[in-house]
Amino acid sequence: MTTAGDRVHVTTAELVALEGRARDLSFVQKARSHQQLAGRTQSSLRGRGLIFEELREYLPGDDIRSIDWRVTARTSKPVVRVYGEEKERPALLLVDQRVNMFFGSRRSMKSVTAAEAAMLCAWRVLGSGDRVGGFVFSDAGIDEVRPHRSRNAVIALADRVAKANSVLRANSPLQSSEAILNEVLHRTAAIAHHDHLVILVSDLNGHDDQTRELLLRLSATNDVICLLVYDPFLLELPTSGDLVVSGGNLQAELAFGQRSMRQAVDRFARDRGRELRAWQRELGLPMLPVSAAEETAPQLRRLLEQSAWRQRRR
Secondary structure, three states, X not given: OOOOHHHHOOOHHHHHHHHHHHOOOOOOOEEEOOOOOOOOEXXXXXXXXXXXXXXXXXXXXXXXXXXXXXXXXXXXXXXXXXXXXXXXXXXXXXXXXXXHHOOOOOOOXXXXXXXXXXXXXXXXXXXXXXOEEEEEEEOOEEEEEEEEOOHHHHHHHHHHHHHHHHOOOOOOOOOOXXXXXXXXXXXXXXXXXXXXXXXXXXXXOOOOHHHHHHHHHHHHHOEEXXXXXXXXXXXXXXXXXEEEEEOOOOEEEEEOOOHHHHHHHHHHHHHHHHHHHHHHHHHOOOEEEEEOOOOHHHHHHHHHHHHHHHHHHO
């Protein structure tokens, strides 16, 4: 089922124009500290520079220059400020532009939503002063942009995403697209040895046990976020009639009036959802569902805020 207008494909100019909408996004999830005299929050993601971590009671051997005299006077006990080294956190965006993403029932194709979500993230990372790069993977292969701290790098990534997006058609040939998902994770692991922010933007079509192991390996030494792009069509299947699905020149008819057809599609969607939720619990990765039927920037902002709130409750 196609959408109307420009939501079928996206251009480099449109992706570059998202820069202004990315300024209020945040990937720093904050959690309450469990230490008695600690500050109110601590970052749960890796960062860059020298940052304040906590307040704690003075211990023999502590540098007296680290004593916080105001807090000491207030508590009548010597208290020191503790700092930690905040490391640089380059970001890698993994953007799915395979033909399985070329579907949309309402506002946008999933491929367009993935492109927008990825570039909103890229602009926000650059705005934080970190290097940004990534991989754009399609049925034809993988395109890489090495991380750099510059607008040109983000624009180059936007151009690669738009190029892969522009050739998507419903009758595009499949070329081992399922294997490409694991291959891009392999190539990411070869770069992101530690302290990277890895953002996978995909519907995770073709995932298997190897995908799970690769994500587990990446998340052991990096911060990994999965933006799961979906279309609500599978969650709201029609109960009667036939449905014509079109990609422009190619059309297919799905007999949703047949109970067996509805049950098969519904079972597929539910089984896949349960599996991915189990991954989230097991791996501890934020898996944030991004709908192709809604505007991308507001829901991405909302999802990141909700993720931070869940982190605070732990």
